[in-house]
Amino acid sequence: MSRRRFFAAGFGAAAATILPAGRAGAGLAPARYLIVNADDLGMSAEIDQGLFEAHDRGIVTSASLLVDSPDAEAAVEQARKRPRLGLGIHVAFDTRGKYFTDMKDLAAVQQQIDRQLAAFVRLVGSPPDHIDSHHHMHLLFNVAHLFLAAGRRYNVPVRGFSEVVFVGRFWGQPEFGKTDMSKISVEVMVSMLRAIPAGFTEVSCHPGHLETRPDALYNREREVELATLTDERVRNTITEEGIRLINYHDYARMSREAR
Numbered sequence: 167m168s169r170r171r172f173f174a175a176g177f178g179a180a181a182a183t184i185l186p187a188g189r190a191g192a193g194l195a196p197a198r199y200l201i202v203n204a205d206d207l208g209m210s211a212e213i214d215q216g217l218f219e220a221h222d223r224g225i226v227t228s229a230s231l232l233v234d235s236p237d238a239e240a241a242v243e244q245a246r247k248r249p250r251l252g253l254g255i256h257v258a259f260d261t262r263g264k265y266f267t268d269m270k271d272l273a274a275v276q277q278q279i280d281r282q283l284a285a286f287v288r289l290v291g292s293p294p295d296h297i298d299s300h301h302h303m304h305l306l307f308n309v310a311h312l313f314l315a316a317g318r319r320y321n322v323p324v325r326g327f328s329e330v331v332f333v334g335r336f337w338g339q340p341e342f343g344k345t346d347m348s349k350i351s352v353e354v355m356v357s358m359l360r361a362i363p364a365g366f367t368e369v370s371c372h373p374g375h376l377e378t379r380p381d382a383l384y385n386r387e388r389e390v391e392l393a394t395l396t397d398e399r400v401r402n403t404i405t406e407e408g409i410r411l412i413n414y415h416d417y418a419r420m421s422r423e424a425r
Contacts, residue, residue: 196364198409201330201417202395203228203370205256205298207245208238213374216392218244220373221251224396225404228368228413230256230298233285242289252413254296254322255286257313259303275309279316295414298325298370302334323414330366330417333358337372338387350390352397359403366417371395 204217207229214237220226229251232238245251257279259267267274286294297317298304304313304324317324326332336358338350348354358369373395374388394400404411412420 198362198364198407199366199412199417199420200359200362200404200409201228201252201366201368201412201414202226203230203252203254203296203298203368205230205300205370205372206232206374207253207256208232208235208241210235210374210377210379211237211240212377213388214241214244216374216388218248218251220371220392220395221248224373224392225400225411226251226371226373226395227411228252228254228296230254230296231286231289231294232256232258232300233282233289234258238289250413252295252415253290254298254414255283255294256298256300257282257304258300260300269303269306269309272309272312276312279312283316283320293320294322295418296323296325323417325368330368331363333362333367333369336369336391338390339384343383345387347387347390350387350394352394352399355394355397355400356403359400359407359409362407362409366412 202225204220204226206213207217208214208231217226217229221229227250229245231241231245231253233255235241242253245253259269259275259278267278269275283294283297297313297320299313302325304310305326310327313324314327317327323330336350336355338345338347340346340349371391372384372388373392375392376389377385
């Protein structure tokens with residue numbers, strides 16, 4: 167099973183529950199909190215524009231920054247104009263599918279994690295509110311502990327290793343390189359929203375506008391995601407289901423209050 171398929175199955179559900187699922191009054195259903203995180207912030211101006219639209223007009227509440235991407239600095243400037251958009255780090259070991267780090271070399275992996283986290287702090291002026299990685303590389307069994315140690319140092323959650331249940335099946339290429347737009351449709355998102363359990367959940371997404379570059383591996387799918395994430399039916403479902411949209415800053419605050 168690929169890392170993406172493994173994670174799409176809801177790997178986060180296996181994480182130990184640390185805190186209460188949410189406060190509820192007598193006779194009320196437990197609260198349902200949802201983080202909608204857009205990966206790949208900074209990858210290009212086209213992707214960033216679509217991502218910010220998904221926040222401004224849709225349900226995206228959080229984004230993960232690629233600190234080495236050419237548009238990272240401009241993306242951070244735009245993110246500052248959106249105080250309700252949480253910002254985490256999307257640690258990457260490749261550029262457009264070309265790997266520059268041997269994932270078996272733990273010293274090299276550690277160096278990249280440390281360097282990119284330091285770059286995030288320089289760009290943003292504060293630590294990330296969560297840590298994840300491009301292509302879910304932090305799930306590799308030989309490097310996961312390095313990411314968990316980084317999470318402890320910065321006192322932030324690592325995707326899939328906290329009480330925030332991760333759902334990664336909103337993805338238009340269930341098989342790498344083979345597009346299936348039905349997987350990122352409004353109907354799929356509505357179904358996912360209705361199935362969200364009590365407690366904290368993160369759904370990842372990859373909205374954007376079309377890139378003109380020939381090496382764009384996930385392109386037309388981004389515009390379909392954007393359309394879904396801003397669709398009125400999706401927003402209405404969140405209201406009808408009583409789901410509360412939050413970001414990782416909200417999660418951290420509620421976690422502290424629950425202790």
